[in-house]
Amino acid sequence: MTSRLFAICCDATRPADLARFWSGVLGWESVGGSEGEAVILPPGPGAAGFRIRFRPNGKPKTGPNRAHFDLTSASPEDQQQIVARALGLGGKHVDVGQRPEEGHVVLADPDGNEFCVIAAGNAFLADTDVIGALACDGTREVGHFWSGALGWPLVWDQGEETAIQSPDGGTKITWGGPPVAPKTGPNRLQFELALPVGADREAEVDRLVALGATRGGAGPGEGGRVLMLDPDGNEFSVGTPR
Numbered sequence: 001m002t003s004r005l006f007a008i009c010c011d012a013t014r015p016a017d018l019a020r021f022w023s024g025v026l027g028w029e030s031v032g033g034s035e036g037e038a039v040i041l042p043p044g045p046g047a048a049g050f051r052i053r054f055r056p057n058g059k060p061k062t063g064p065n066r067a068h069f070d071l072t073s074a075s076p077e078d079q080q081q082i083v084a085r086a087l088g089l090g091g092k093h094v095d096v097g098q099r100p101e102e103g104h105v106v107l108a109d110p111d112g113n114e115f116c117v118i119a120a121g122n123a124f125l126a127d128t129d130v131i132g133a134l135a136c137d138g139t140r141e142v143g144h145f146w147s148g149a150l151g152w153p154l155v156w157d158q159g160e161e162t163a164i165q166s167p168d169g170g171t172k173i174t175w176g177g178p179p180v181a182p183k184t185g186p187n188r189l190q191f192e193l194a195l196p197v198g199a200d201r202e203a204e205v206d207r208l209v210a211l212g213a214t215r216g217g218a219g220p221g222e223g224g225r226v227l228m229l230d231p232d233g234n235e236f237s238v239g240t241p242r
Contacts, residue, residue, distance in 0.1 A: 002151040005050045005193035006241050007039075008134065011057035011186075012111055017090075018054045021109050024089045025082070025132055027070070028052075042129075049170045053192065059161075059185075061112045066098065066181060066234065067189045069115040070104075072125050072132040082117050113188065124172075131171045133163070138175035142232040145212045146173065148190065149193075149230075163233075180232060191236040192225075201226065204238060205208055 012018040018039035023030035043051070051118040073079035083105050087093075090110040093151040103119035118125060118132060125132035136142075143162025147154050152173075156163035160177025195201055205226050211214070212231040225239030 002207075003193035003195055003199075003238050004182040005150055005191060007051045007054055007192040008054045009054045009190045009192050009237075010113065011059075011188040012038075012054040013054050013056075013058060013060065014111075015054035018111055019052075021086075021089045021091070022052060022054075024041055025086050026089075049166055049168065053221060057188075059191070063184050063190060064181065065113055065189055066138070066187055067182070068113065069127065069131050070133040070135050071115060071117045072122070072128060073117060073119045073120050079105065079119055080118055086117070127169060128165075128172055129170050133172045133174050135172065136175045136234075137181050138232045140175070141180055141212070142230055142234070143175040145231050146214060148211045149208055151215070158175060183233060186235050190234070193236060193238040194241040195239060201239060205219065208238065 010018070015036060015038040019030045019040050023040045025111070026040070028042055028208050030038065030040050032038065038054045040052050040054075042051065071082060073082055086107050086109075094106055094108045094114060096106050096114060105117045106114060107117065114209045116135075122132070140157070140160045140162050143154065143157070143164065146152070147164045149164075150164070150166075152164040152166050155160060155165045155172065156174070161175065162177075163172050165172045168223040197206055205215070205228070208228060213236075214227045215226065215228055225236065225237040227237050229235060
C-alpha cells in the first residue's frame, strides 16, 4: 500500500494572507488551520487531489524555489483575467529569464513564491486542472522515485525530464532534469504524504527508504509524522492526515 499526496505544504510569513491570495486565484475554499496555519481545499475530488497547507515561518524567502505551480488557462482572455486577478490580490510580475515567445506569464505571490500562468492550448497540460503542474527542479532519479512512492505512472520520461500524474488525472508533477539548483535551506514547498487507513507507518517508511529516500529531513515533525528526504534532498513527511 502506498501513501497518497495529501498536501503541498508552503512556508509563509503570514499564512492566512497567503491562503486568501491562493484561494482567490484558484477559486478554492480557505479554511482555518491549527497553530497559526491556514489551508485551502480543492472544489472536489477531481481537482488536483491535494490541499495546500500554509505553515507559519517568519524567515524570508531566499532564492528561487525548487518547485512552482503552473496554472492553466482556457483562452488568451482567460489567461489575462487570471493574471489580473492575481495582481489585484497582491501578486506581482517577476523576471526569471523567460522569453516573450514562450507565452506564459511569470508571477510571484505576496511571499515571493514564483508561479506561471500558461497560455491556452498547451498540449501537455490539456488533461489537467487549474493547477496544471507542480514544476520541480530535479533529476530523472527523483522523478522515478516519486512515481514509485505515490504509485503514479510516468507520463513523460525523455532525456533527463520526467513527469508523473495520478491514474485519476489532475495535476502533473514534473522534473526538469539537471543541473539542480543548490539548496539554501529547507524547501519552502514540501510534500505531505498520508498513510492509508490501518497502514503500518514504519513499513511505509521502510518502503520509501528502499526506493531511495532517507530519514531525517529538516522540519518540525509534528503529529508523529516521519520526516524524510527524497533522492535530491527535498524534505517531505509521511504520517496520518491532519
